[in-house]
Amino acid sequence: MKTIIAEHLIKTYDKGAVRALDDLSLDVTEGTVLSVLGPNGAGKTTTVRILATLLKPDSGNAQVAGIDVIKHPDKVRELIGLSGQYAAVDETLTGWDNLVMFGRLYHLGKQQSINRANELLERFSLTESARRPIKTYSGGMRRRLDLAASLIVQPKVLFLDEPTTGLDPRGRMEMWGVIEELVKGGVTLLLTTQYLEEADQLADEIAVIDRGIVIARGTSDLLKRQVGGERLEVTVENHQLAETTQIIEKISGQSAQIDAALRKISAPVSTGSTALIEALRALDEVGIHPLDIGLKRPSLDDVFLSLTGHVAEEAVAEPVKKKRRAKK
Amino acid sequence: MKYVLSDSFVITKRQILQLARIPELLIFSTIQPVMFVLLFRFVFGGSISTDQPGGYVQLLMPGIFVQTVAFTLAATASGLAEDMKKGLIDRFRSLPISRGALVIGRTFGDALLNILVLVVMAIAGVAVGWRPTSGFMRISLGFLFLFAFGYALSWIGIYVGLVVQDARVVQNVGFLVTFPMTFLSNAFAPTTGMPKALQYVAEWNPVSSMVAACRQLFGLKNKFGATATSWPSQHPLATSLLYMIVLMAIFVPLSIRKYANTSS
Ligand SMILES: Nc1ncnc2c1ncn2[C@@H]1O[C@H](COP(=O)(O)OP(=O)(O)OP(=O)(O)O)[C@@H](O)[C@H]1O
Numbered sequence: 001m002k003t004i005i006a007e008h009l010i011k012t013y014d015k016g017a018v019r020a021l022d023d024l025s026l027d028v029t030e031g032t033v034l035s036v037l038g039p040n041g042a043g044k045t046t047t048v049r050i051l052a053t054l055l056k057p058d059s060g061n062a063q064v065a066g067i068d069v070i071k072h073p074d075k076v077r078e079l080i081g082l083s084g085q086y087a088a089v090d091e092t093l094t095g096w097d098n099l100v101m102f103g104r105l106y107h108l109g110k111q112q113s114i115n116r117a118n119e120l121l122e123r124f125s126l127t128e129s130a131r132r133p134i135k136t137y138s139g140g141m142r143r144r145l146d147l148a149a150s151l152i153v154q155p156k157v158l159f160l161d162e163p164t165t166g167l168d169p170r171g172r173m174e175m176w177g178v179i180e181e182l183v184k185g186g187v188t189l190l191l192t193t194q195y196l197e198e199a200d201q202l203a204d205e206i207a208v209i210d211r212g213i214v215i216a217r218g219t220s221d222l223l224k225r226q227v228g229g230e231r232l233e234v235t236v237e238n239h240q241l242a243e244t245t246q247i248i249e250k251i252s253g254q255s256a257q258i259d260a261a262l263r264k265i266s267a268p269v270s271t272g273s274t275a276l277i278e279a280l281r282a283l284d285e286v287g288i289h290p291l292d293i294g295l296k297r298p299s300l301d302d303v304f305l306s307l308t309g310h311v312a313e314e315a316v317a318e319p320v321k322k323k324r325r326a327k328k
Numbered sequence: 329m330k331y332v333l334s335d336s337f338v339i340t341k342r343q344i345l346q347l348a349r350i351p352e353l354l355i356f357s358t359i360q361p362v363m364f365v366l367l368f369r370f371v372f373g374g375s376i377s378t379d380q381p382g383g384y385v386q387l388l389m390p391g392i393f394v395q396t397v398a399f400t401l402a403a404t405a406s407g408l409a410e411d412m413k414k415g416l417i418d419r420f421r422s423l424p425i426s427r428g429a430l431v432i433g434r435t436f437g438d439a440l441l442n443i444l445v446l447v448v449m450a451i452a453g454v455a456v457g458w459r460p461t462s463g464f465m466r467i468s469l470g471f472l473f474l475f476a477f478g479y480a481l482s483w484i485g486i487y488v489g490l491v492v493q494d495a496r497v498v499q500n501v502g503f504l505v506t507f508p509m510t511f512l513s514n515a516f517a518p519t520t521g522m523p524k525a526l527q528y529v530a531e532w533n534p535v536s537s538m539v540a541a542c543r544q545l546f547g548l549k550n551k552f553g554a555t556a557t558s559w560p561s562q563h564p565l566a567t568s569l570l571y572m573i574v575l576m577a578i579f580v581p582l583s584i585r586k587y588a589n590t591s592s
């Protein structure tokens with residue numbers, strides 16, 4: 001059964017000048033995780049806000065758990081949890097104050113709200129800072145508290161808009177752990193992200209969006225295959241380029257790409273770390289000690305490049321980056 | 329719908345908690361009116377001559393009371409705009425809470441704050457020589473009027489906050505509205521000193537009717553100049569009441585609808 005359905009959503013801003021969503025359709029099967037992957041301005045937040053009843057589309061339909069979000073927003077609100085892109089908690093109040101308040105607004109009794117707040121603070125390792133104003137929280141703590149606030153009534157459907165943007169690697173890992181637990185609990189999750197790695201880690205299925213439309217859909221493996229999978233990348237001294245290329249091509253079985261300016265050679269491989277070890281041995285035998293060598297998994301940029309033929313919107317504003325990409 | 333009040337109270341409680349967490353906010357919102365009392369009493373009090381028994385301060389205090397509750401408009405508006413900015417409104421709107429609870433709750437919170445401010449100002453007034461003579465019932469009624477006026481204005485504030493959505497701009501809009509309103513009135517000086525045309529503006533100004541109503545309720549004779557025979561001058565209580573009812577009738581539904589359709 002499909003728990004979340006969006007059909008032909010169109011949303012424009014500034015009297016049609018900005019097409020935030022341009023005929024976007026997606027769906028999420030009950031109990032699974034869909035990751036909406038896209039660069040800045042792709043329309044992720046707009047999609048989430050429409051599904052979470054905060055925004056009305058210009059046209060199109062959306063349903064959550066079989067309920068029309070446009071016609072019956074009140075009913076939908078009883079079923080969903082939302083953690084927006086920017087932590088939406090009251091900064092001057094403490095973490096505890098916030099959770100109790102949200103409990104009351106979900107119409108839990110007083111004692112029940114307090115118990116639930118304590119439970120969630122414990123679960124998100126925030127008990128120690130529960131009595132401090134949110135203002136004093138770190139980015140990661142804020143994010144966790146925000147997530148906790150969206151879980152007060154154990155929603156069946158959860159929307160998380162870029163839950164790890166701005167977190168350090170440790171914060172990100174922690175958040176992933178928390179999200180994985182939730183998914184085990186059977187929640188249907190729609191999660192947006194800018195990181196392929198994150199979608200990879202958490203999602204059953206990925207929808208890549210760009211300029212307000214879904215441009216590719218499938219499992220992470222499928223998408224990666226579309227992009228071309230892993231590549232072996234080696235950087236060596238100038239005079240070693242030719243010899244190295246030969247070795248790498250032999251291991252890869254396919255022709256290599258050479259970036260002379262960066263003295264970098266890269267070729268697709270399918271055997272992962274085995275290929276890396278092979279390459280190191282072979283190079284060592286001929287006395288080449290690479291400056292840098294590694295397996296490069298496709299990034300969101302690569303997915304984009306291969307799916308759309310253009311780099312992610314953000315890059316346009318950064319000409320230096322674009323130039324380098326153009327050379328590849 | 330049955331949760332409208334209880335949801336609103338949760339929002340009001342939040343505002344009280346905020347004040348408890350930032351006591352400076354509370355202190356400054358009470359210091360400001362007290363400062364006005366002292367400034368007007370001692371800076372202008374000497375230079376404005378009046379034949380009022382008990383002196384200028386008797387006429388002044390109702391004016392300052394009304395001016396202070398009029399600032400509720402800006403306070404409510406900027407408080408709401410602050411919330412809109414932070415995306416917190418998104419969370420509130422994604423909760424299954426009653427339509428309007430968020431804005432109703434805020435008007436309650438600001439009303440509570442007004443009670444406190446009025447009490448503090450009354451004490452300050454008595455300290456500088458204000459002596460209402462009309463007896464407990466009428467004095468209380470006067471304060472009830474002030475309270476109700478502040479409450480009605482905070483609904484305009486809600487609307488302004490929702491429309492403007494930027495706390496700093498809202499502050500300016502608030503002052504832009506309330507300053508001319510309080511000075512183009514009988515609050516601090518008799519309107520007879522104004523050019524004729526302005527006297528008529530002042531006469532229909534809700535602040536004037538409020539001030540006149542309070543003076544009447546506090547036992548003062550109302551002194552009007554050129555407009556003495558006009559309806560608002562003769563019936564300040566009825567006029568004020570009418571203004572409040574009209575304001576609420578317009579801005580309560582308007583603001584609630586606006587809130588339901590606004591996204592931050
Ligand atoms: N209120 C608004 N007024 C005008 N344009 C808007 C508004 N909100 C969003 N947009 C535009 O709609 C497009 C999609 O925005 P959206 O916030 O959905 O992107 P996003 O994928 O969430 O981006 P990000 O990764 O930066 O959060 C962007 O071009 C954005 O500038």
Ligand SMILES: [Mg+2]
Binds near residue numbers: 161
């Ligand atoms: Mg976004």
